Amino acid sequence: MRNGLFEWEKPLYELELRIEELQKFTADKDMDLSREIATLEKKAEYLRREIYQNLTAWQQVLLARHPKRPTTLDYVELIFDDFLELHGDRYYRDDPAIVGGLATFEGLPVTVIGPQKGRDTKENIRRNFGLPHPEGYRKALRLMKQAEKFQRPIVCLIDVVGAYPGIEAEERGQGVAIAQSIRHMSFLRTPIVCIITGEGGSGGALAIGIGDRILMLEHAWYSVISPEMCAQILWKDSSKAPEAAEALKLTAKDLLSMNAIDEIVPEPLGGAHKNHQEAAANVKAALRQALASILPIPLDILVEERLERFRQLGQWQEKAVAASEARK
Amino acid sequence: MRNGLFEWEKPLYELELRIEELQKFTADKDMDLSREIATLEKKAEYLRREIYQNLTAWQQVLLARHPKRPTTLDYVELIFDDFLELHGDRYYRDDPAIVGGLATFEGLPVTVIGPQKGRDTKENIRRNFGLPHPEGYRKALRLMKQAEKFQRPIVCLIDVVGAYPGIEAEERGQGVAIAQSIRHMSFLRTPIVCIITGEGGSGGALAIGIGDRILMLEHAWYSVISPEMCAQILWKDSSKAPEAAEALKLTAKDLLSMNAIDEIVPEPLGGAHKNHQEAAANVKAALRQALASILPIPLDILVEERLERFRQLGQWQEKAVAASEARK
Amino acid sequence: MQVNGCLEGVDSMFKDLFRTKPKYVTVRPQAVSIKQDSSAGLWEKCPNCENLIYKKGLEQSFYVCEKCDFHFRIDVWERLRQIVDEGTFEELHTDLVSDNPLGFPGYPEKLAQAREKTGLDEGLIAGRAVIQGNPCMLAIADFDFMAGSMGSVVGERVTRTFEVAMEQELAAVVFSAGGGGARMQEGVLSLMQMAKTSQAVERHHQEGLLYLSVLTNPTLGGVYASFASLGDFLLAEPGALIGFAGPRIVEEATRQKLPNGFQSAEFALEHGMIDKIVHRKDLRQVIGRILHMHRKGLVPSA
């Protein structure tokens, strides 16, 4: 990637440059090149769709990691009003890698929570590159319990490579924190919408990913393991990440087909980083619809349905006879 | 104190020595000194009662701190069977200054919890002299919640100078841990017996001191502040601790008269350290009776009564008219 | 049974409380402790940056140094002026007057001095208030009254704050400034207020009602280790000292040099113990906003 541009975008970029030149030429020299420009624009349009609608799984992963992609706080700013950030797990520390707080969504009070990547190097260091420690998950759970008390809907914006694999994180029970978060989030008596906005990395994402509606942005990915680590473990070669990405079925389309998510939120052509406003507007529309569909559901039923959705996930063959015969 | 003997015990000790001498003389020289011995023993008996039944508040405090006084684990061993110690708060650390676990009391499964002082210097260092960190109170609360799940009675054996006033303890929220423990212990739907066996130091004791029956050993003390610190703050002179001890009304008798405890458990003459077996037998008998009186109470009523007891604590004057007039 | 005796009337008295018309207390902005404490000059020196501040300007700047943001300690009347919609505070539970249950030497004299110094009858006032249009139960501690410590009367007033809030289905807002924590002159009865108030908080919580706790300088000991740290939201003023054992006790016990900013609000925030530090000038608006967001009947627009 150069200048925020991916390799595969280069032909399109060059075409766009050429169109710009012609337009400039038209203006400067007062020549009518509108036919040529129209032809090129048609071609560019075709190329754009050709490129962005046929991205490989790996290209999607790279898109989801684009440094200019909107972060959680970008979405919070563009979608919600009156965000009041709340801090701390009440046990050990406030983890800057997860943000959360009160906000209103079109007048409705909600609790918003999400991992937060830095928007520059300095912020990335402070926020540990958006990799949460256990105290981050404990803060998230505390805020979710607070939301439950007031039957306030919860919106989780998920963009996290994974829970931080550090020494102190292990000392303070990363695994326990994630397990407890999954456990208690599952039973919260309040509506929950989860939106995977960028990266959905394994248990670190699932810990705040138990929702009544689970949406996913068009170019986000969500998987049990990162493609690099998968390639490293399986083939001792992390450069085979593109193959692993393909095999892991981690795109929004794949997840929809496996019922792991409910809906794909479209992104601006070329990815959310090309137009934050548009991306946020799409998320906002999808969130509005999701909330409208779950708010009327009585809480008992809501929780039962939430559990039932996860109860159904998994795939196997049933070979009652074969199995028992094999054992005889 | 010398050889585990307090200054005020010296006359008695000398008398006891003299009796021993006479007895030895009788045996060695075959002389009949039984009349003399009987006289002296009568005198000793009188002196014993004179001394131990008229201890000042400060002497009681010193007795409660006797290094040979039975610790929590001593009582556990002598009163319960099959103690299975359980560890950890699931957040940060296992605090050796509080022990807890499963045990049976005359066949009844119970959860036993208590601060643990060391029985020698090495153990004292490991156990931080029985001064708990927040993780100790969080472990205690975790075990109490576990007990509640199985409606298992909880027995708290309390002997703690106070919550540890250390930098790390403050960092990890000593105040929050104590407040949460008080809060949640108050509402546990399972019977709770608290026994102040030695020192009951302020919030560090109250954190595990919310019970349906609160017993207190004869020479234990329980107060909002230690006499030394009280003297230091009030009179800038910690050597006035004896006066402070008197003023604070911290003895078992005082607490009974204020309804802060339900019952005084007698100690062997001279204090629990003189006879661990006897002290434990007394605690055991009192515990048996306390459990028998609360086990039949339905949990709803039990919790309501527990709350009501604390609701009633406090003393003031009512001067509705005077107060409102003063303000006009 | 002296203790019990005096408590027998509490229940019925409690029920009578709302039959009598609550007394409206006029906010008295002139009774600012800083003015009483300082010398008679026109200028006040900031204890943090030594900036000289024109006293009449302090009121407009919320008693905050405009140079370094140092928050001066303020009394309950100034707090009311800053936080509460004008004329809406109705003080309650004024009929409780501290006794000397232990016969503690010197306690009555200390109480008298504190009353003289502050013009208050106890270290915490409680009542009903409206904050930016949101009705709530409100309690405010005053450090100048025996270091804001919690005796039986303070404990009872806090407890009733939550009980009345439950009865009226109201949020509770509490400003703590309990530097002494427990009031040692009331011995174990003072300690027991920690239990009583924490239990009242939990009962209020179980009704699904909001409790907003504001930690002001200082909040220590038994006050911090009970109701003050049990809010749904914990806000703190900048620089407020927040902790269980006070800094001097920690220093003596550990013989360690305390880290910079130890037990400051900023320290508590970093260590995950509070939700937010709010500058005094924003406090009313932030509290109002939180109260508003928890009003029943806010309907989804979707």
Place this chain on the structure above:
Amino acid sequence: MQVNGCLEGVDSMFKDLFRTKPKYVTVRPQAVSIKQDSSAGLWEKCPNCENLIYKKGLEQSFYVCEKCDFHFRIDVWERLRQIVDEGTFEELHTDLVSDNPLGFPGYPEKLAQAREKTGLDEGLIAGRAVIQGNPCMLAIADFDFMAGSMGSVVGERVTRTFEVAMEQELAAVVFSAGGGGARMQEGVLSLMQMAKTSQAVERHHQEGLLYLSVLTNPTLGGVYASFASLGDFLLAEPGALIGFAGPRIVEEATRQKLPNGFQSAEFALEHGMIDKIVHRKDLRQVIGRILHMHRKGLVPSA
């Protein structure tokens, strides 16, 4: 909708489960993985202290080095022999066979190899058992089957372990050895087993039933971060590796030298994450005692 399709029959199948007579599985103590793995000699070298151990003696010593207490990895059959009252284990949920939902390259071959190697059809067996006279539901993972990782079948078997336990009001006992955590060949479906199993644990918990989790070497990743760490009691075998991110991942990510004993059971105990470390020779008795103490109807003698 391939996934859903194959799941439609689950509910009815689940209900049918107990109409058919459960199959009794004979404990096969000869199938000890350590023997399969090692060379054909009579002696086994302890990987910890290099002590030479007579193989036939290992069975009596619970597959623990008598010199240094190193706990050898054991397979499910040896575990059953050590823990369960003889002849009481009834295996359930054997009708579930792993599929290849993602069409992941090489997965069927890996499954075949694992089956060959272990003689098991999946990485975890589940059923009903009696331990020291106490009936319970029991599940045991086997590290030798694809590192004890949790795919759909393992997740489903764990889930059903808790569901059947609820139905029959039984305690659940689970031995985890999920070194790989999630099974990446099943992608996000494997991840979702963390949710499914954690939810089953909580439902069982809400019925007031006991869950005893035994962490055996190693318990990592998605297995640790879901059902394995959610027990009412967490016991661990000495030296067992316990953590979320495995030690190599932590070392690579942080480029720090790992502290001694990092992520050992002893480390987990010190950091407050487990209740107790129990030597394998005592495990049966400790589990039996805990189960016994949670039997309904234990009456106070008072």
